[in-house]
Amino acid sequence: MRSVVPDYLIEALGDARADTSGALAAYIPELAAADPERLGAVFATVDGEVYGAGDIDTEFTIQSISKPFAYALALADRGFDAVLAKVGVEPSGEAFNQISLESDTGRPLNPMINAGAITAHSLAGSAEMTAAERVQRVVDGLSAFAGRQLTTDTAVCASELEHAHRNLAIAHMLRSHDILTEDPRTVVDGYTRQCSVLVTTRDLAMMAATLANRGINPVSGARVIHEPVVRQVLSVMSTCGMYDAAGDWATQVGIPAKSGVAGGLIGALPGQIGIATFSPRLDRHGNSVRGVSLFERFSSDMGLHVMEVPAAARAVVRSNHVVGAGRDAIRVLELQGGVGFSAAERIVREAVDTAPTEVGVALDLTMVYSIDDVGRRMLLEVVRRLTLDGHEVYLVDPETLVPDPDPGDGGRVTVVKTLEQEQNSSDR
């Protein structure tokens, strides 16, 4: 059997190919010389599977798609406070090359416009690094997201540096506000190198999948950044990633995304998938024409919208029954599905409503699919309260979803692999 996903991608690319509107970026000869018909799309799942169609191994420069990743590196290397002091998180509603500094502080509005991205570049790595070391830090960081060592396109980089007057203007303006503290030319040089990193559509999808996978590269398994950084980066992408079309994108596509002037476009859907497309012709916002329409299709076809409400789920409490009898009787709450706050709340409610008369109460996690921090904490609080009410509490947890459970302050729990195990032991 052949997977349905590649077939889907091939069909989507075929439909997209008909649209030849838009124009190549023309401000440097190297971008203007790109093959406008190149077209590729890749899905990378958070468990490392990669599906692609079209020109997925053609290298092109990453350009502005480097912005969220460099921002992530700055947050990781300097901490939130240091970065937020220098770059805001507010949408600018303006084109990417507007200066958009806060009028009082000179702080760039967000890290997705050039002013903020130049600042973020300057904050990657430690403050003591030389400019060359900083560039290396950024290239290595991007490589970690991609899962392979990336390189820069020196011809594109040299050409961009010759046309970097607007970025130099921005950098000098930032320097005049002490947002940049280094030589503006050096920072623009480094930022331009960052933008000239060569990537394939496959690389970009893997980079996006690393964001979708809580900061861990799904193939290499390496943790590139921590979860709070991922959340920050995805949030900023969702509000500021698509420049002045932010609202259209948020409503119609609803996937945190970022585009680059060489034709790349990425999207990361938390916990699910990284997506990348490549097609060099750009719309008036500077976003890939076909890339945008492919993302609209992907979002619509596959329900990949952050505001997509999941179908009403089955009850997290699969069953609520009693096994055994007499004083050996145990009230069993058989749980299922993923346990976050909402599910945990339902479990709490079931326990409260049931008001079990049996001494033994078992929470059976055998069919639970996943559990997060708050779910774990609420479950343990249920255990504690049941203990205080005089119950013997058992946690049926064959796969150790809750390692070393500590219900705290008066709570007590016995962990068993199966309920039978418990019953056998109490038979003794």
Added chain:
Amino acid sequence: MRSVVPDYLIEALGDARADTSGALAAYIPELAAADPERLGAVFATVDGEVYGAGDIDTEFTIQSISKPFAYALALADRGFDAVLAKVGVEPSGEAFNQISLESDTGRPLNPMINAGAITAHSLAGSAEMTAAERVQRVVDGLSAFAGRQLTTDTAVCASELEHAHRNLAIAHMLRSHDILTEDPRTVVDGYTRQCSVLVTTRDLAMMAATLANRGINPVSGARVIHEPVVRQVLSVMSTCGMYDAAGDWATQVGIPAKSGVAGGLIGALPGQIGIATFSPRLDRHGNSVRGVSLFERFSSDMGLHVMEVPAAARAVVRSNHVVGAGRDAIRVLELQGGVGFSAAERIVREAVDTAPTEVGVALDLTMVYSIDDVGRRMLLEVVRRLTLDGHEVYLVDPETLVPDPDPGDGGRVTVVKTLEQEQNSSDR
């Protein structure tokens, strides 16, 4: 046993009470006379459970919190095209009372600023309605979200109308651009009535829960709006709901939200929960001071952030084994958890990788928790492809997650309640 949730809310309110910063809205006497110490918070789950603490049954005027709901009614009553032609979806990065019209079309940037909200009010109900009928439509619509009949505060309404010069300015400006087509005074009158609808914190939480619950009121079970409208409204709330602090909110709280000048604040986390708080003192953005800090705490404590990546889940394919032997052998893919695109992709992959040699292949949904459209379609495509490869395919679906499965074009599937049922029948 007592539920942990009320305890949590009580603790959170206790901590919030210490913050007496901010100031009451003072532009009309009625708001300036509010008791600044009022404080309440309510959680309403998507299955209808309500937890509250503090002043949750005190009535106050809904004010700007009516905006997303009236926008939803306009979308429902007139359709997306008609509404989008008159109100944009772009964040304005400006205070709520800025005019913020697109310079060419005069279209308000989004429905969360007054210009857009006044326009949205004018689009609620049918075009033929009288002004009074439109107000009734809006009040009834808000009531449907809340699950009880709401009324307006005529004193507040009258007082606001006396101070409505800015809104009248906006409405006349909209009229000059033909965004409004009715008498500006009449529309502002209707809009002011909308804003003076009386709600409790409990009502607001239920209204938010209706958005979180795909448009269905969790208690009454009534479908108030359809899912595409919900998605649109939540998207716009997430980018434009908190005025000029949109980026801070998106990164730190990450819950689509809306505040009102009377001190209300709501948040809706899709598929999970509706939250409302009430505390009348406002910060310089016009958002409730304690409300904002409560939401920051809720988001942080309970992982309620739309970009929160769920903990790595267990494999959706719980087991892949063969039952029976010889020509009766059946390859069983026992599935679990929620099946959206990502999960379906893993099932597809398992089917492809396994390349089953057995004639019979069973997809066992017994432990599947939920399944959405794309999951259903992909599962059926797997069935179709397996059929074409010569397999007999069984769907073990005791609770009819996939009603009337039609794998289409050459596909065939037998639905059974249990695998034993199938085996028994084939034994015959």
Added chain:
Amino acid sequence: MRSVVPDYLIEALGDARADTSGALAAYIPELAAADPERLGAVFATVDGEVYGAGDIDTEFTIQSISKPFAYALALADRGFDAVLAKVGVEPSGEAFNQISLESDTGRPLNPMINAGAITAHSLAGSAEMTAAERVQRVVDGLSAFAGRQLTTDTAVCASELEHAHRNLAIAHMLRSHDILTEDPRTVVDGYTRQCSVLVTTRDLAMMAATLANRGINPVSGARVIHEPVVRQVLSVMSTCGMYDAAGDWATQVGIPAKSGVAGGLIGALPGQIGIATFSPRLDRHGNSVRGVSLFERFSSDMGLHVMEVPAAARAVVRSNHVVGAGRDAIRVLELQGGVGFSAAERIVREAVDTAPTEVGVALDLTMVYSIDDVGRRMLLEVVRRLTLDGHEVYLVDPETLVPDPDPGDGGRVTVVKTLEQEQNSSDR
């Protein structure tokens, strides 16, 4: 002999007629129905001569040309402080219908944009006037400028009121900032009546000539406003009169001016001339196409630019000689030309440099053309100092340019009609 001026005007109109670019104002049917070929130009000198060519007696609505005059009335009726508290004097660099309020105070930037003009209208007449009285005050004031009783075009006024949504928006916004303190509708109604006053090109030239003539109507001789008001109005016209083309106009034409949407255009060159043109087709700034080009020609042909440096003048001290001999010898400074600060300074200098040894010193004003306040004061100070140095000082002032001369504090002067008169008297 026939005057050269009418011939010049006829030639200029003939050349201008060829330009049929631009478009009629179309926002109300009455303006859209104007005859686009109408063309007229009038020069009105500060001593009451009127030269005209073309359609100089066709009536049309004054529209925005009423703005400087209503501003003048407000300044006259309420005083500078009261008006400046509500309307600024800064150029807006924006189109006439932008709101352009100061962000902190809500004060319109200047009285030539609609927001400022509506405010100025509300400040004409006394605060106690009814709306009807205020309109009458404005119409009467405009009539005084024109030198005949003007009336309003009720059809245009009614039609404009139907399309006054933008002005109503502005007025409500002004009301919300307490810049307007009356009902916004009433003020807009009055302002619209002001704009619908019917004038001819001849009227407009006379109104401009009244400004050029220090506030006195050159024909009726009536003082309409005082000089400080004239100076204020001309200054504001020079920086804000031509909307967003203010700088082009200031450099190329250099005549304080104001245009109206019905095709009128006026200019006032202080002390010299009032000019008006009429041609209904407008450029993209809303200024009459042919009017602008006629003014450019007038300014260039006739040196009518406020920054035009007058040709180097002859010495103000025409001669410096001694008449008589011995102790009857008198040092005579024979003065000529206009005596303002610059000329007076030269007279002072001559007196100092000469250091006359004669006891008698005469300042002969016989050939002096004009003298202003500062010239008069400086001349008297020279007299005083000469007295203190021991001189007998004579003022030869046959036409009483300096009535009742009082050199103050120790100064003394004898006024004579002719020097001979003095000598005769001293012969006695």
Added chain:
Amino acid sequence: MRSVVPDYLIEALGDARADTSGALAAYIPELAAADPERLGAVFATVDGEVYGAGDIDTEFTIQSISKPFAYALALADRGFDAVLAKVGVEPSGEAFNQISLESDTGRPLNPMINAGAITAHSLAGSAEMTAAERVQRVVDGLSAFAGRQLTTDTAVCASELEHAHRNLAIAHMLRSHDILTEDPRTVVDGYTRQCSVLVTTRDLAMMAATLANRGINPVSGARVIHEPVVRQVLSVMSTCGMYDAAGDWATQVGIPAKSGVAGGLIGALPGQIGIATFSPRLDRHGNSVRGVSLFERFSSDMGLHVMEVPAAARAVVRSNHVVGAGRDAIRVLELQGGVGFSAAERIVREAVDTAPTEVGVALDLTMVYSIDDVGRRMLLEVVRRLTLDGHEVYLVDPETLVPDPDPGDGGRVTVVKTLEQEQNSSDR
């Protein structure tokens, strides 16, 4: 006798000294170290007299006061078209260091803001000049205005270059729009040298007087720039010279002016006077506090406002009489005062109204004070028309105000020194 002007200046400075509000420019140490109590004022008349009081020979850096002069040099060296293509003439209503480029062309709004001044600097001298040659051209040009060779303050220049990030930002932005075509750093270097030229208050007054004197230095007699350039520069100073306080200045002072951050302030009143003040403490607009109040006083005390309407002048036609009798009778129009358009118009009118029956008609210029181009042309047209009507026309012009008079096309005129001369000759 002692002149009244120095006494006036001493009194004015004495009054101004009490105001110690404002603050020194602090962005470089050299300016922050200035003596804040320095105070000086100079009047320089268009015929070369200089009056001063206070610290009038203290050197300080010219800073932004160089802007109008460098703009003048650019206009002189490259022509109006070349300069206007790169720098606009519209007021910006913004602070001096705003970028304020036209959104479409990138053209700076005017030459008084830094972006325009940097561009103007780059246009001084020929396009072929090296950067050093261009700086020399500018310093020499400023020196010609001042009438002595000026030098630069190398310490201030070096310090400013270290803090030139904002100007570098502006220059790179201009380079990105191809408004600048040279290396941005080199241009900023040259511009900074221009701003560091050392001047005294006396120098500044002489520079302003050169503008007031139609481009001719009143002392050296050298023509520095031609009159159209003067008119352009004065116009731009009047609308854009005082940054965001342009309207206040235009109404209250009414003298084309420019301020510098070192405390200098100049004003030039066409045909009359150049004024300079020096006092280093600045207001929030960056203008010298005491300088502004001195100019307000000078304008008010001495009627030095461009919109000041001159006192009603005597009739330009001093007498209209007949000398001689019979066929020798000559109609004499004895003229006086300055003859521009307005005066010439009155002469024309007198000639028309008189409709002389005498064959001889004499225009007597003996008492005419000045005459400009349009006056000369109109006078000759009168001559021509009188000739065509059959008259013999005489021009009594003892001081050759109208050299080589050519009435053109059928006109004829006899020039005489005195009317007696004519009568004598005709007696022959």
